[in-house]
Amino acid sequence: MSLWDGLNLPAKDELSLKMIETDSDFIWSAAKNCEGHIGFVIELNSTDHDTSTFEKTKELEVDIKIYSAQAMLSVFFINNEAQRPLEELLNDLINKTNHIKNEFELINHLKARYNAWCLLFKPGRKKLKENEILGLAAELLFAETWTQNLDESIEGWVGPLKKHQDFISMKNKLAYEIKLGNWDPESVKISSIEQLDFDGSLSLVVFPGKISDKNEKSAKSLPILIEELKKLLSKEEVFVLENRLMAAGFDEKECQDIFFEIGRPMIFEISEDFPKLIRNIVPNAISKCSYTLVLSDLDSYKVDLTN
Secondary structure, eight states: OOTTTTOOOOOTTOEEEEEEOOSSSSOEEEEEETTSOEEEEEEESOSOOOOTTSOOOSSEEEEEEEETTEEEEEEEEOOTTOOTHHHHHHHHHHHHHTTOOOHHHHHHHHHHHHHHHGGGGSTTOOOOOHHHHHHHHHHHHHHHIIIIISOOOGGGBOGGGTOSSSEEETTTTEEEEEEEEOSSOOEEEEOOSSTTOOSSEEEEEEEEEEEEOTTSTTOBOHHHHHHHHHTTSOHHHHHHHHHHHHHTTOOHHHHTTOEEEEOOOEEEEOOTTSSOOOGGGSOTTOOOOOEEEEGGGGGGGBOOTTO
């Protein structure tokens, strides 16, 4: 039985609604529109909100309209063949925003969480491979340094958003690119022309890592790392972290039994003479390329983590 059972097909430009009991200050309802699409709505005081930055998908449609003299933000599932994740999405959005009392803050939080969830509606989504789990673990370990030692915001962890570097502070013109090598890394792969090209201070951080038995003293899993990091962050920062993790494809059930060890990183300053390929020295006819750096040849560029 679903939330939408019993909802009748409404008249044109109307909605059939069933209110959902929540702890929120806002009224949430399961909904069906005149085209027979199911979804949910939130009652608002104003239509003066921008929905253009909500992710566009073939399955979900987001809008703000007046229904029966009431402003409502609506999310409708327009793919009738795959409705299973909709109730999970609804419950998650409610749980992550039920502490919010300000309408504009609510919309901003909903947008961030909704956009992260859109990953789950993309066709062909696959669970993280072991090397991807190790790479995500390295980024999470550096996130502690980023937020605690460098006093930067978790918002600066942009690797899951497919930016050119994994951590970026535009305010301080600072960036870090995180790489995961084997346990005794001899080289790392640079996957694009843009990866070591940044207008500011850029460093390359190489973590050694390996899959390990959970009984090893230093072995951890992604859920363990995430809980440790959450303890260092504010409630708002935890919200951002969870959204980034979702965008990265993290699923706790898929990752909880995979343990690993991550060693102390090597950090290299990407100075002007650092061996790299960047756009202004690569012919325009070359649109993309990747290359490998031999770490033993980079000793002169090594720096301390906080330099």
